[in-house]
Amino acid sequence: MVVDRPRENAICEVVSDSLDAWGWSEGADLPASAYIHIPFCHHRCGYCNFTLLANRSDLYDRFLDALEKELSGLLISRPVQTVFLGGGTPSILPPPQSIRLLAMLGRWLPITSRSNSDRDKVAKYLTEFSIEANPLDVTTDFCKRCKDHGIDRVSIGGQSFQPNKLQHLERDHSPADLRRAIETAKEHFNRVSVDLIFGAPGETLEDWCCDLDAVIAAEIDHVSTYGLTYEKGAKFWSLRKKGILDPVSEESELMMYEEAIDRLTCAGFEHYEVSNFSKPGEECIHNQAYWEGRPWWAFGPSAARFVGNRRSVNHRGTIEYMKRIESDRSPIEESEDLDEDQRLRERFVFGMRQRKGVSWDDWKVSGPASTVDFIDGLIQQHIENGWMQRVGGRVALTRRGLMVSDSLWSEYL
Ligand code: SF4
Structure with missing residues (x-):
């Protein structure tokens, strides 16, 4: 593989042992995917506890300095097949800063098709550069700016097409803004995804059906649906504790999830992962690295990576992340080397999020016998419960299993 040495500058002097700290050593597989966390939003939505700072445009340049220094830990440019710019709201950066960000990613993490795997021989897309x-x-x-710098997929945080629900969720856009954004994105990109939330306080099944019909009418090729969760640290969590917010019942939430599966699959979407639906061939290939247990780089505050055999995560606080890098300290807050037992258990659990399930018969030959026996026993039990099924050499969730899957995984880990 030919790699270009990025231009030298003062910023590149530090973090010279990052590759080691991330878990990569000479000869190991290089990750083919990279996640970049941009920790800024216009304001903080009531349900969100992600790592971000609201309304802090004064920090954009300082953050990009830190990010560039962290990227310089790659030492040379490391070609990847997929990049995912998430957050936060990566689209918030004004033109000078977003051009700077995209140029630095092009330098350190150029997107190149490099694999010849069986998946890639039949895949519609070999590379992918997504922005939220x-x-x-x-x-x-x-x-136009995104396209000029190689971005080929836009994931729009729509959440709902209804004014009341958007207001309840404390979103800063209207249904008209969302429709206009989808149309504009479709004019420039073949690949457009929209996120929707269900189970907002006071939401009825009819409300949710209206959102599903609206996203189907928008004629896009990818939809992600998430049940509203009440996360510690988010405003909604304390409002719920005080009894000010009344969550929808678990039963209503399950009905909404089932309705999403029925309506979207009827409209030609494939339900390819617990929360994700796509037209044939339009799956997000970046996320498949997570679900299939392949390694990925990650940069930015709270970014979690899997390199070599090591999982590591950066400090959650954006200011602390920047301070550490500015003073030549590692932003890594936690790291853990996985042994074969942990690796097989995690790979199984992440892989089972995919509707096609996992090639368990192929995977288990490489795992420790005691772990394989343990997982085999649980699979058998969950097949008898009607939650899992075997299809060829694969194991996958059944539809009934999908409804309880969140409660199953702790048994495997
Ligand atoms: S939900 Fe999205 S837009 Fe709202 S604060 Fe969180 S990251 Fe920002």
């Missing part, structure tokens, strides 16, 4: 966007940011200028 707030509907308010999706303008013609934004799309």
Whole structure:
């Protein structure tokens, strides 16, 4: 593989032992995917506890300095097949900063098709460069800038097409903003995804059906649906504790999830992962690295990576992340080397999020016998419960299993 040495500058002097700290050593597989966390939003939505700072445009340049220094730990440019710009709201960066970000990613993590795996021989896309966007940011200028720098997939944080629900969720955009953003994105990109939330306080099944019908009518090729969760640290968590917010019942939430599966699959989407639906061939290939247990790089505050045999995660606080890098300290907050037992258990659990399940018969030959016996026993039990099924050499969730899957995984880990 030919790699270019990025241009030298003062910023590149530090973090010279990052590769070691991330878990990579000469000869090991290089990750083919990279996640970049951009920790800024216009404001913080009530349900969100992600790592981000709201309304802090004064920190954009300082953050990019830190990010560039962290990327310089790669030492040379490391070609990847997929990059995912998430957050936060990566689309928030104004043109000078977003051009700087995209140029530095092009330098350190150029996107190149390099694999010849069986999957890639039949895949519709060999590479992918995704950006998450707030509907308010999706303008013609934004799309052109993204395209000029190789971005080929936009994931819009829509959440709902209904004004009341958007208001309850404390989103800063209207249904009209979302529709306009989708149309603008479709004019520039073949690959457009929209996120939707269900189970907002006060939401009825009819409300949710309206959202599903609206996203189907938008004629996009990828939809992600998430049940609203009440996370510690988010405003909604304390409002719920005080009895001010009344969550929808578990039964209603399950009905909404089932409705999403029925309506979207009826409209030609494939339900390829617990929360994700795509038209044939339009699956997000970046996320498949997580689900299939392949390694990935990650940069930015709270970013979690899997390199070599090591999982590591950066400090969650954006200010602390920047301070550590500015003073030549590692931003890594925690890391753990996985042994064969942990690796097989995790790989199984992440892989089972995919509707096609996992090639368990192939995987288990490489695992420790005691772990394989343990997982085999649980699989058998969950097949008898009607939650899992064997298809050829694969094991996958049944539809009934999907409804209880969140409660199953702790048994395997
Ligand atoms: S939900 Fe999305 S847009 Fe809202 S604060 Fe969280 S990351 Fe930002």
